[in-house]
Amino acid sequence: MGRVGVLLLNLGGPEKPEDVRPFLFNLFSDPEIIRLPFAALQQPLAWLISTRRAKQSRANYQQIGGGSPLRQITEQQADALEQSLAQQGQDAKVYIGMRYWHPFTEEAVAHIKRDRIEQLVVLPLYPQFSISTSGSSFRLLEQLWQDDPALSQIDYTVIPSWYSRTGYVRAMADLIAQSLDQLPNPDQAHIFFSAHGVPVSYVTEAGDPYQREIEHCTDLIMQALNRPNAHTLAYQSRVGPIEWLQPYTEDAIEALAEQGVKDLVVVPISFVSEHIETLQEIDIEYRELAEAAGIERFQRVPAMNTHAGFIDDLAAMVRESLASPPQHFSDVVQPDKPVKIYPQDKSAWGMTPVAEVWNGRLAMLGFLALLLEIVSGHGPLHLVGLL
Numbered sequence: 001m002g003r004v005g006v007l008l009l010n011l012g013g014p015e016k017p018e019d020v021r022p023f024l025f026n027l028f029s030d031p032e033i034i035r036l037p038f039a040a041l042q043q044p045l046a047w048l049i050s051t052r053r054a055k056q057s058r059a060n061y062q063q064i065g066g067g068s069p070l071r072q073i074t075e076q077q078a079d080a081l082e083q084s085l086a087q088q089g090q091d092a093k094v095y096i097g098m099r100y101w102h103p104f105t106e107e108a109v110a111h112i113k114r115d116r117i118e119q120l121v122v123l124p125l126y127p128q129f130s131i132s133t134s135g136s137s138f139r140l141l142e143q144l145w146q147d148d149p150a151l152s153q154i155d156y157t158v159i160p161s162w163y164s165r166t167g168y169v170r171a172m173a174d175l176i177a178q179s180l181d182q183l184p185n186p187d188q189a190h191i192f193f194s195a196h197g198v199p200v201s202y203v204t205e206a207g208d209p210y211q212r213e214i215e216h217c218t219d220l221i222m223q224a225l226n227r228p229n230a231h232t233l234a235y236q237s238r239v240g241p242i243e244w245l246q247p248y249t250e251d252a253i254e255a256l257a258e259q260g261v262k263d264l265v266v267v268p269i270s271f272v273s274e275h276i277e278t279l280q281e282i283d284i285e286y287r288e289l290a291e292a293a294g295i296e297r298f299q300r301v302p303a304m305n306t307h308a309g310f311i312d313d314l315a316a317m318v319r320e321s322l323a324s325p326p327q328h329f330s331d332v333v334q335p336d337k338p339v340k341i342y343p344q345d346k347s348a349w350g351m352t353p354v355a356e357v358w359n360g361r362l363a364m365l366g367f368l369a370l371l372l373e374i375v376s377g378h379g380p381l382h383l384v385g386l387l
């Protein structure tokens, strides 16, 4: 076997307050996150949304120390994976490719090329596949491979999703059991799985298998846990005016509190590292909401991070994938249809989502016209003789 590499894919996160706006700009520039009818509008809209969102987002990051711990934790996972692979008899160098912040996927691929890696396993750190996460990174990699013929020398294989691995499911069940056992009446607690949401249209129109994989993953973990507790699955971190997967985490927590649930054990299910959605959204926002609604004990199950059983299972997965027929970027789920990020409801009067969309579109046009006027001194106002 030649020189082996593993490319870990993740989203990336701002490391300090000044990074927040450019990080959001990168995220909203991605057509897998916001798909527009005119590609030319992508960057101006990304600029507008990132500028509008940056203040609130920065305040959220401020509550967890000013930045995301994602890079540091992913580096620890990469080191642990390299060691576990060596212990299992497989020498490999592990690289990190983030989609929207440093170290960027492009930098990782440049290192892989420089190190003359001959066999590469592409492993997303998202257990379940979504067009918006692993899918977006695969698209980018496919483009890099198309643009650079030298990369075709690398014998690569992709792991699209891995949520059903016994080692991962077992590790999740063990962490939940440990959390339950810290409560006075473990069997009374309600287990609350909270997954990152995606817009409904990703699933219903673009064929994203994400919801199906999340539901299957939840069932597998409950089976492995083998306890009598009731459980709920809900979706968090909604962005924008359109409909996302339901039930929304905040509504589901309030409904459970109303039904008299007092002990809630919250399981972040679509993430394997601590980051803003676990440390700020669950630990601060949802905890406050739950306590105000009458939940007495709110416990959050820690993310996997460098859990030994989890890392060893990742290493086993890499070895199995090296020994299996390769899967290429083009073999992995591609959207059936372009995703409608905007709602397609019939028109109605009032502040409907459609009205908000059109307000946004008109504001965009106005903004572009103004920008043109300021930069060139020739624009619509000059044209109509007002300046």
Ligand SMILES: C=CC1=C(C)c2cc3[nH]c(cc4nc(cc5[nH]c(cc1n2)c(C)c5CCC(=O)O)C(CCC(=O)O)=C4C)c(C)c3C=C
Pocket: 011, 012, 013, 014, 024, 027, 032, 033, 053, 057, 068, 069, 070, 126, 130, 132, 133, 196, 197, 198, 199, 239, 270, 271, 274, 275, 276, 277
């Ligand atoms: C399975 C995981 C994730 C899915 C699915 C996902 C979809 C998705 N996310 C946004 C918008 C934002 N995501 C943000 C941060 C963020 N999201 C994930 C994971 C998934 N996103 C991670 C790991 C992170 C990084 C967290 C960190 O620690 O920095 C953000 C920025 C934070 C904020 O302002 O809230 C946004 C915005 C969309 C629109 C989407 C699907 C279409």
Ligand SMILES: [Fe+2]
Pocket: 196, 237
């Ligand atoms: Fe996200």
Ligand SMILES: [Fe+2]
Pocket: 237, 276, 277, 281
């Ligand atoms: Fe959030």
